[in-house]
Amino acid sequence: MGWFLIPFDNLLCMVLGISFTVGFSSLLVIVVPAVLGVSIGIRRLYMKSLLKVFEWATVRMERGAKEKNQHLYKPYSNGIIAKELSSLEQEIQELRASGTTLSSEPEFEMADIMYFCRRGVESIVDDEVTKRFSAQELESWNLLTRSNFNARHISLRLSVLWGLGLFIRYGFLLPLRVTLAASGIGLLVVLTTIVGFIPSGWLRTYLSEKIHLMSYRICVRSLTAIITYHNSENKPKNGGICVANHTTPIDVIILANDGCYSMVGQIHGGLIGVVQRAMVKSSPHIWFERSEVKDRHLVAERLSNHVADKTKHPILIFPEGTCINNTSVMMFKKGSFEIGCTFYPVAIKYDPRFGDAFWNSSKFGMVNYLLRMMSSWAIVCSVWYLPPMSREEGEDAVQFANRVKAAIATQGGLVDLLWDGGLKRGKVKNTFKEEQQKLYSKVLVGDQEDQGEDRPQEDEEEEEGDQNEDRPLEDYTPRPLEDCSLRLQEEEEERGSETPMKDQ
């Protein structure tokens, strides 16, 4: 009986030995360049070969589907229905033209309700906002079951490939990445604490920069993030604020990989709290106690003080306030834009073919999310540094925020939306419904008013304003200033909608 075990024992030793060697050498190959700040180019090669494999896989699936004479389920990211883009005015005119009206004045018709009905049902089937909070859909399959909708069309060869991919990802890549991440964070904590003992001065700043950069580089490799930085000449400088669109907490690591920033945030307990406290020992970050977060003036004051000191690194802020799925940019909260200094907008766009980076916080917790990230193939993204912007004369915080938002959306190829990211959790305000009602009433009654245009319209607007003040505030935005921003945006919309036939 004994002699069975001996070769088995040897075999086991051999396997363990090999895996350790492989693991260790890959660690070395990855960590050493990270420490030195050099890139060998392995990751790009990896990315190119993966792309070829994915294309092959999709072609096979399509072929399989054709053989069975069925349609491949191709999820379209632009929606399930074709939405009519005509405005309310246009539609109602059309209804009138086909109906029987003797008078030239437009008046109420029973069929008018059909316009609202159709719009309502359209939004039930597909609406702009809810779509932004679920993961983006892909055109080709990337060998991850989580993005696969065509399970029926997978041939044997494809399944084998997928199984191999699974083994590589969970058996090899995942442990490697977890080790890397652990060492990266560990190094960060230990080294920053040590540097914290050095009295503040030139040496300390220099060392802390180097340490931060190094640990972020290790973290980036632990996620196999392949990042392309564009326009590095516009990189944020000291004494400014860097604003970026938010898709995932990993955004922080991606940006900090290329430069030193001061982070802003709430102090958490647990592991993250330890990291935060260590970081602040060697370089100035802005961490808030839970109670301080609600006090906007305190927040604004600390930010302004930090920015005024030119030796401190630029502050990193995500004005959307929540994670969006990287197909659009939502409303920027105006609070940070009130501070008077230069803003450096940054656009981050992830390539979804390799792994979906979006953190759907209602679906996954943080640990689950990190696990998913580390078992994807890679995270490929592009970062564009946009030229600096500052608030102009006569421009208020909201308009400035929208200007910055538009610039980021254009550069990153994202849709620029007016909606508030808080809508993920909250509800729409009544003011939007009033907009619709107002438009409709203009069509019915408005034609007469158009002739005596300016005065009556202004009166209407003022009345609108007063009514808003009396209306009780909705729950999800506790800050009263948010109402002002919404009102301003409505007035902009009104001015826009006065020009006839403008598309909604």
Next chain:
Amino acid sequence: MQETGFTPAHIVRLYDRFEALDKEKTGLLRPQDFGAINGLAMNPIGDRIIGAFFSPGQETVDFHSFVRILAHFRPEDKKRPKDPSMPEPVNSRTSKIKFAFQLYDQDKDGKISRAELLQVLRSMLEMQVTEEQLESIADRTIQEADLDKDDAISFEEFRKSLEKVNIDHKMSIRFLR
């Protein structure tokens, strides 16, 4: 799903949408799940549209009923042969008109009374016009459409008043392949 006329691909997409709206994953939708849709909350008659999905007395709607209601909005099948023995398909002109009628007729008595008409007008216009203007609009509408002079609009009278309207265009949503 032959009765609705949706293709299998459409059904899958609608099911995804159903699941996305069903935040608590119960397999049924409630009025508050609809209320979370922003386009609907912004719509002046949003509540009525939501009501159309729920059968009287019911508080939940399952996927089957969800799809059946949405099927009203499929474009008409122009090539369908007129077969009187088959039941009226759910996206025919008559069915669409009936759907719109039900949006007005909340108590389901088969007639749109003056009060019901006023209610709809009020939701569509609210603060923008005075009560007198609303009443005069309602009066005029009933005058024009009410042929048997019973001070209410029956389904037939409603249908007649929409004779010239291109219902198929107004009450259809184009579903992409």
